[in-house]
Amino acid sequence: QKEVEQDPGPLSVPEGAIVSLNCTYSNSAFQYFMWYRQYSRKGPELLMYTYSSGNKEDGRFTAQVDKSSKYISLFIRDSQPSDSATYLCASGGNNDMRFGAGTRLTVKP
Amino acid sequence: DTAVSQTPKYLVTQMGNDKSIKCEQNLGHDTMYWYKQDSKKFLKIMFSYNNKELIINETVPNRFSPKSPDKAHLNLHINSLELGDSAVYFCASSPKAGPRPEQYFGPGTRLTVT
Numbered sequence: 716q717k718e719v720e721q722d723p724g725p726l727s728v729p730e731g732a733i734v735s736l737n738c739t740y741s742n743s744a745f746q747y748f749m750w751y752r753q754y755s756r757k758g759p760e761l762l763m764y765t766y767s768s769g770n771k772e773d774g775r776f777t778a779q780v781d782k783s784s785k786y787i788s789l790f791i792r793d794s795q796p797s798d799s800a801t802y803l804c805a806s807g808g809n810n811d812m813r814f815g816a817g818t819r820l821t822v823k824p
Numbered sequence: 825d826t827a828v829s830q831t832p833k834y835l836v837t838q839m840g841n842d843k844s845i846k847c848e849q850n851l852g853h854d855t856m857y858w859y860k861q862d863s864k865k866f867l868k869i870m871f872s873y874n875n876k877e878l879i880i881n882e883t884v885p886n887r888f889s890p891k892s893p894d895k896a897h898l899n900l901h902i903n904s905l906e907l908g909d910s911a912v913y914f915c916a917s918s919p920k921a922g923p924r925p926e927q928y929f930g931p932g933t934r935l936t937v938t
């Protein structure tokens with residue numbers, strides 16, 4: 716069992732839709748949780764990270780962590796074609812870090 | 825002014841050869857990493873160095889050897905290349921002793937072993 720599970724998609728939505736991306740993790744020792752965005756043939760870029768349960772908002776992006784259920788989510792409001800990319804969730808702690816497989820998102824104009 | 829740079833960008837080589845990938849960061853960060861991303865986009869940490877000291881060494885073949893001459897550089901040397909080594913290799917850095925969530929990735933080196 717992978718330590719971070721993520722539905723690889725692909726996910727296709729119309730412009731303006733609300734996107735929900737989800738991951739689960741299994742290691743209770745994980746302390747921090749992140750979302751990265753990766754455009755085709757580029758390196759991942761950090762979108763958001765948090766150490767705590769609850770919501771963290773940055774513009775159109777909201778990261779949500781529920782440590783009790785080991786659930787990580789990313790919501791994208793008013794999605795744009797420029798949001799089309801692969802989104803990677805990750806979690807880590809104690810000299811360990813694991814990434815999910817990534818969800819490929821396409822936002823159609 | 826590139827933050828994390830890698831050379832080369834593409835590397836095509838034959839099985840059995842030895843190759844190196846170089847990484848440099850100009851962010852003043854303390855920690856650097858090597859990741860492997862396979863054809864299914866699965867990103868897996870290989871090594872992590874904090875100020876030239878190895879802190880993470882995942883289960884990778886000992887044909888892979890990282891070398892950190894100083895905290896701004898982390899190179900990856902691969903001996904006796906195999907077909908299964910074909911992947912994209914990313915270097916990354918983070919500002920504090922890692923591993924940390926805030927990581928800055930390089931553009932990747934696409935390695936193809938024939």
